[in-house]
Amino acid sequence: xxxxxxxxxxxxxxxxxxxxxxxxxxxxxxxxxxxxxxxxxxxxxxxxxxxxxxxxxxxxxxxxxxxxxxxxxxxxxxxxxxxxxxxxxxxxxxxxxxxxxxxxxxxxxxxxxxxxxxxxxxxxxxxxxxxxxxxxxxxxxxxxxxxxxxxxxxxxxxxxxxxxxxxxxxxxxxxxxxxxxxxxxxxxxxxxxxxxxxxxxxxxxxxxxxxxxxxxxxxxxxxxxxxxxxxxxxxxxxxxxxxxxxxxxxxxxxxxxxxxxxxxxxxxxxxxxxxxxxxxxxxxxxxxxxxxxxxxxxxxxxxxxxxxxxxxxxxxxxxxxxxxxxxxxxxxxxxxxxxxxxxxxxxxxxxxxxxxxxxxxxxxxxxxxxxxxxxxxxxxxxxxxxxxxxxxxxxxxxxxxxxxxxxxxxxxxxxx
Amino acid sequence: xxxxxxxxxxxxxxxxxxxxxxxxxxxxxxxxxxxxxxxxxxxxxxxxxxxxxxxxxxxxxxxxxxxxxxxxxxxxxxxxxxxxxxxxxxxxxx
Numbered sequence: 097x098x099x100x101x102x103x104x105x106x107x108x109x110x111x112x113x114x115x116x117x118x119x120x121x122x123x124x125x126x127x128x129x130x131x132x133x134x135x136x137x138x139x140x141x142x143x144x145x146x147x148x149x150x151x152x153x154x155x156x157x158x159x160x161x162x163x164x165x166x167x168x169x170x171x172x173x174x175x176x177x178x179x180x181x182x183x184x185x186x187x188x189x190x191x192x193x194x195x196x197x198x199x200x201x202x203x204x205x206x207x208x209x210x211x212x213x214x215x216x217x218x219x220x221x222x223x224x225x226x227x228x229x230x231x232x233x234x235x236x237x238x239x240x241x242x243x244x245x246x247x248x249x250x251x252x253x254x255x256x257x258x259x260x261x262x263x264x265x266x267x268x269x270x271x272x273x274x275x276x277x278x279x280x281x282x283x284x285x286x287x288x289x290x291x292x293x294x295x296x297x298x299x300x301x302x303x304x305x306x307x308x309x310x311x312x313x314x315x316x317x318x319x320x321x322x323x324x325x326x327x328x329x330x331x332x333x334x335x336x337x338x339x340x341x342x343x344x345x346x347x348x349x350x351x352x353x354x355x356x357x358x359x360x361x362x363x364x365x366x367x368x369x370x371x372x373x374x375x376x377x378x379x380x381x382x383x384x385x386x387x388x389x390x391x392x393x394x395x396x397x398x399x400x401x402x403x404x405x406x407x408x409x410x411x412x413x414x415x416x417x418x419x420x421x422x423x424x425x426x427x428x429x430x431x432x433x434x435x436x437x438x439x440x441x442x443x444x445x446x447x448x449x450x451x452x453x454x455x456x457x458x459x460x461x462x463x464x465x466x467x468x469x470x471x472x473x474x475x476x477x478x479x480x481x482x483x484x485x486x487x488x489x490x491x492x493x494x495x496x497x498x499x500x501x502x503x504x505x506x507x508x509x510x511x512x
Numbered sequence: 513x514x515x516x517x518x519x520x521x522x523x524x525x526x527x528x529x530x531x532x533x534x535x536x537x538x539x540x541x542x543x544x545x546x547x548x549x550x551x552x553x554x555x556x557x558x559x560x561x562x563x564x565x566x567x568x569x570x571x572x573x574x575x576x577x578x579x580x581x582x583x584x585x586x587x588x589x590x591x592x593x594x595x596x597x598x599x600x601x602x603x604x605x606x
Contacts, residue, residue: 336559347555349532350584395530396584398561403513403587405526438555494555495547507554510530 099203118283119163119290124297127323128154130477131315133302133338134331135159137168137278137463138455140285140296141470142330142477144202147292149471150478155294156324158317160301164282167333170400170432171463172355172387174368174379176213176273177238180229183488183500184441185236190485191468192238192272198467204284206276207382212367213273214243214251216417218262222373226268233270241269251366254420262373262416273368275379281466305341311450312342328453328477330469333433334398335456342449346456347438347494349509352397352431353389353460354406358424360384369417376413385427388414392434392460394510402431434460440512441500444472444482444489453477454491459512515580516592520573527572533557534565534579537599561585567595 097103097116107114130146132139135157143157159165175195177188199206217223223242230240244266249257257264286296297319304316305327314323331338336346361384370377378388390410393402407429414421437443437457442465444455455473458465472483482489488500494507505511513525535558540549564584570576577595582588599605 334561336557337561345552345556345558347557349557349559350561395525395582396532396559396564396566397587398585399587403525405524495551509532 099205118287119296122295122297124156124158124300124317124319124322125154125295127314128156128295129325130155131322131324131327132157133315133327133329135163135286135296135298136166136330136332137164137282137285137466138332138458138469138473139330140164140282140289141466142328142455142473143294143296143470144285144289144292145471146474146477147289147294150474155289156322157289157294157296158300158302158315158322159296159298160318162298163286163296164279167432167434167462168282168466169279170355170430171278172377172379172389173275173278173463174213174273174377175208175276175464176270176368177464178213178215178229178233178240178268178270178273179502180232181500181502182232184502185232185238187468187472187485187489188465189233189236189238190471191465194467194471195276196272198284202284202288204280204287206280206284208274208276210272210274211379212269212271213370214248214267214269214367215370215372216248216264217266217268218264218373223266226266230268239270239272241271243267243269252369254418256417256419259416262371275368278463285470302338302341305452307342307449307452310448312452324451326451326453326477328455328473330455330473332435332456332458332462335435335454339447339454342447342452344447347443347491348435348457349396350398351392351394351434351436351510352399352402353392353434354402354410354429354431355387355389356407356410356429357381357388357427358386358421359427361386361424364420371413371417374413374416376410376417378414378418386421386424392436392510398433400431400433402429434458436509436512438494438507438509439499439501440503440505442469442489443491444469444476444486445491446476446480447491513587513589515568515578515589517570517573517576517578518592518594519576520570523570523573525568527570528568528578529571531567531569533559534567534595534598536567537579537595537602537604563590
């Protein structure tokens with residue numbers, strides 16, 4: 097069923113009896129051409145683009161819980177393409193362009209809102225770095241703008257501009273950045289994939305891989321063996337666990353990242369704001385809650401919940417930047433499990449096993465990448481070669497010394 | 513999380529800096545190991561969901577390195593040893 101204003105009008109006049117479930121709930125078949133492991137944002141996007149752009153084939157998505165129940169529903173919903181390095185920026189700009197056309201493309205309201213993102217600056221050195229980053233962005237076709245103190249003041253006069261340690265001196269702005277309703281992204285891709293014949297199989301956990309003579313034959317699941325010519329794994333957070341079924345060790349540690357939302361407040365923040373020096377970033381949801389976050393907890397974890405010291409650290413950052421929130425109450429905190437890679441950048445690549453492909457290592461930046469990640473992974477699955485914007489995301493970059501280290505931290509996943 | 517330091521007793525995990533898998537103690541010999549062995553040592557991890565032995569540095573305390581045995585699913589800590597003792601028992605720092 098195609099959604100449209102006309103459809104809403106028609107249903108309103110006929111008692112809303114014509115709406116049908118947004119996707120089927122099929123039984124798994126014995127075998128598929130493609131199996132995507134992981135029914136989150138990236139897995140569903142992969143299945144959607146594979147079916148729509150690349151190939152008519154029998155495709156299934158296997159999800160151990162329910163669709164969109166992992167990180168795609170746990171992030172802080174920000175989209176942007178303000179990266180510096182040549183290995184990253186074309187990919188994230190491709191992703192942002194896909195976001196801009198996404199709702200028309202998959203006929204679903206994902207509330208893509210290009211409300212702008214600013215990264216605050218506090219020193220001359222930071223302004224130099226932001227200028228360089230902005231230039232790199234523009235060279236790759238993205239938009240970037242350097243704001244001075246007065247321009248930031250005009251937007252948010254209530255910020256603490258004269259903080260003794262980190263006075264606000266300006267900001268790097270990307271007006272095309274913004275927020276998206278994250279659940280709707282999973283639902284839109286799921287519905288779009290289902291409409292094109294993809295089987296979305298929930299409550300189906302992969303428990304092993306059947307590999308013979310270096311070639312994958314299918315996956316063992318909690319609902320029995322399912323054969324496949326090609327298997328793509330997109331389970332960021334649990335990548336090491338799943339790839340261990342193929343005997344692989346990954347350049348990844350799993351870490352917990354917490355996020356926060358305050359009680360609903362009157363409109364305060366139009367766009368997205370990052371206070372990197374204070375390990376804090378914030379936006380305001382359409383319901384009025386301040387949605388914010390900071391650093392990862394910093395130790396290996398699969399717990400989907402963090403600890404209090406990081407909550408305190410994040411709130412301190414928030415208070416330093418915007419003392420006005422001091423009397424707002426915190427409504428909820430939660431945690432998600434990140435694939436923290438060794439250089440802070442993702443991997444979309446083949447594996448040593450024929451027919452087995454990997455997508456992961458998204459660190460805490462996976463949400464904004466969802467459309468391009470799905471597109472590029474589908475491209476790799478269909479054509480056996482990387483998409484032109486994802487050529488750098490290889491497993492062997494560590495062996496070749498070709499890391500994509502935006503922060504320059506080296507092999508310390510908890511510092512990226 | 514509270515780390516039961518073998519010398520100082522229970523200490524808040526905030527006093528510590530985290531490094532990662534305690535397998536990092538077993539560094540290959542730089543003169544004999546090849547690129548691949550060093551790549552595996554520096555970049556690859558087991559990253560288990562469950563019991564994990566890991567290195568914590570008591571930066572805000574006595575600056576000792578500890579090997580903490582911790583469950584990554586529950587955050588429960590079941591063992592704490594001095595990394596020095598672990599390393600010596602594995603034949604390092606002879």
